[in-house]
Amino acid sequence: MQRADRPLYVPPGKGMSLTTTIAAPFRHTRKERLKKNEIVYYLAFERGWMNIEQATLLLSRAEEEGLIAYDGDMIRPLFNVGAVEVPLGFKPSTAVFRKSDPQEELMERIARQCDIPLTTVTAEMNALIHQVFDEKLKPEAALVILARRRRVPFQDLLPALRESVLKK
Numbered sequence: 001m002q003r004a005d006r007p008l009y010v011p012p013g014k015g016m017s018l019t020t021t022i023a024a025p026f027r028h029t030r031k032e033r034l035k036k037n038e039i040v041y042y043l044a045f046e047r048g049w050m051n052i053e054q055a056t057l058l059l060s061r062a063e064e065e066g067l068i069a070y071d072g073d074m075i076r077p078l079f080n081v082g083a084v085e086v087p088l089g090f091k092p093s094t095a096v097f098r099k100s101d102p103q104e105e106l107m108e109r110i111a112r113q114c115d116i117p118l119t120t121v122t123a124e125m126n127a128l129i130h131q132v133f134d135e136k137l138k139p140e141a142a143l144v145i146l147a148r149r150r151r152v153p154f155q156d157l158l159p160a161l162r163e164s165v166l167k168k
Helices: 014-029 036-046 052-064 102-114 118-132 139-149 155-167
Strands: 068-071 074-077
Touching: 014 036, 014 052, 014 074, 036 052, 052 068, 102 118, 102 139, 102 155, 118 139, 139 155
Parallel strands: none
Antiparallel strands: 068 074
16 A cells, blocks of 8 residues: 555556546645545535445545545545646546456556557567466566566556456
């Protein structure tokens, strides 16, 4: 889990929308901690971005992703809210409700930062697995090797990648 005093690396794309959505009520109220009902009210009624059930689900997702923590009945962000810009006219997409896939996220990050097609990343991953490691390497591990070779940050995804391997 990230500590509040460390900046959170959030890659552009899926995670950014969730982070932006969570940052919005804290930035708007200029508070470091908010009650759950204050955040739900902000998301559902003040902004009209979602209904009450969706706002509650969003808070659960944010907690799973390590973006927020509960201190009693108060919620505090585990990232630097001041570093997140909430663009004028921002409205979160439905992607904020989907659980992120760390393998897919790392593949997209490698492709984006190296300016190569996703198919190239997939081909390189498969070559590592089948040719170099004789099919004795998990895709998650192959992606970490690729990320390290190409100097793409991946450390923030390691816990989720590890959990993904253990589930299989």
